[in-house]
Amino acid sequence: AQAAALAASSGPGRTADGVPVALLVNVGAARDLTAAAAADSEGVGLLRTEFLYLDRAEEPTVEEQRRSYAEVFAAFAGRKVVVRTLDAGADKPLAFVDHGDEPNPALGVRGLRLARRHRRMLDDQLTAIAAAREESTADVWVMAPMVSTPTEAADFARAARAHGLPVAGTMVEVPAAALRADAVLAACDFVSIGTNDLGQYTFAADRMAGELADLLDPWQPALLELVRITGAAGAAVGKPVGVCGEAASDPLLALVLVGLGVTSLSMAPAALPAVRLALAAHTAADCAALARLALTAPDAARAREEVAAAAKQM
Ligand code: PEP
Ligand code: MG
Numbered sequence: 001a002q003a004a005a006l007a008a009s010s011g012p013g014r015t016a017d018g019v020p021v022a023l024l025v026n027v028g029a030a031r032d033l034t035a036a037a038a039a040d041s042e043g044v045g046l047l048r049t050e051f052l053y054l055d056r057a058e059e060p061t062v063e064e065q066r067r068s069y070a071e072v073f074a075a076f077a078g079r080k081v082v083v084r085t086l087d088a089g090a091d092k093p094l095a096f097v098d099h100g101d102e103p104n105p106a107l108g109v110r111g112l113r114l115a116r117r118h119r120r121m122l123d124d125q126l127t128a129i130a131a132a133r134e135e136s137t138a139d140v141w142v143m144a145p146m147v148s149t150p151t152e153a154a155d156f157a158r159a160a161r162a163h164g165l166p167v168a169g170t171m172v173e174v175p176a177a178a179l180r181a182d183a184v185l186a187a188c189d190f191v192s193i194g195t196n197d198l199g200q201y202t203f204a205a206d207r208m209a210g211e212l213a214d215l216l217d218p219w220q221p222a223l224l225e226l227v228r229i230t231g232a233a234g235a236a237v238g239k240p241v242g243v244c245g246e247a248a249s250d251p252l253l254a255l256v257l258v259g260l261g262v263t264s265l266s267m268a269p270a271a272l273p274a275v276r277l278a279l280a281a282h283t284a285a286d287c288a289a290l291a292r293l294a295l296t297a298p299d300a301a302r303a304r305e306e307v308a309a310a311a312k313q314m
Pocket of ligand 1 (some may be wrong): 046087173193194195196197198244247248298
């Protein structure tokens with residue numbers, strides 16, 4: 001029992017019956033790096049690279065970017081690092097890019113869509129990531145934000161491979177990508193669900209609008225249905241399906257996500273221990289049962305209540 005308790009409090013994430021669930025950290029700034037690297041995780045599930053581009057007058061050079069990525073890869077030597085390419089636009093405008101006059105920036109040219117206009121920026125970023133990867137032992141994956149179609153996913157994966165980056169995936173943040181998760185996964189190596197944006201676009205609710213918090217609640221069954229579709233698509237072909245939005249850091253919701261077919265969870269380092277413990281206390285079958293309960297609830301609050309009550313009995 002002591003060994004089981006110890007296993008539950010450290011090391012790789014596992015359900016009570018031993019199904020592995022990779023526990024990873026989100027990193028969004030150079031100053032987060034030390035704490036993130038010290039945390040007991042299998043690596044970085046989401047490196048938000050915006051920190052290199054925001055709050056500056058000029059675009060970072062390839063060499064400057066390479067140095068920053070090298071620092072992250074060195075801190076996570078031997079572990080996985082999933083680098084998300086630039087997610088600018090919308091609430092994150094760049095000083096050195098003309099974003100035009102967008103009446104609805106969240107529905108405009110943001111994330112991977114920016115590469116339609118500024119292809120060289122994506123190419124430079126991939127060049128810098130590939131150069132840093134060459135000199136490191138980190139297992140470097142890349143993924144694109146705001147992907148809407150399998151064609152966009154394929155285009156990104158092709159670009160990544162052309163730069164010598166062998167593992168390329170896409171974020172599922174737009175309902176269209178979840179609905180076509182099978183085709184998106186056929187076009188790339190893995191997906192990672194960004195529940196923050198996926199909630200915003202599923203509920204037509206601005207993620208900054210505090211007044212709409214009930215609609216943006218990651219327990220919303222309609223959002224979970226999109227996770228289910230994506231998880232099932234991943235399971236069918238044996239490709240990884242991660243979650244890197246806030247949803248992953250709620251221990252009870254983490255169980256539901258695993259029950260929906262999610263294979264890795266990426267979160268703030270402080271959230272890791274509670275999620276690891278929750279997983280260790282529940283079997284994969286428990287997780288599947290909790291997921292079924294959540295999916296059929298009429299709203300987020302009820303989903304949470306019903307799952308909490310059922311988990312207590314397990
Ligand atoms: C998300 O949308 O859930 C996500 C992880 O990306 P970000 O929060 O950086 O938009
Ligand atoms: Mg997002």
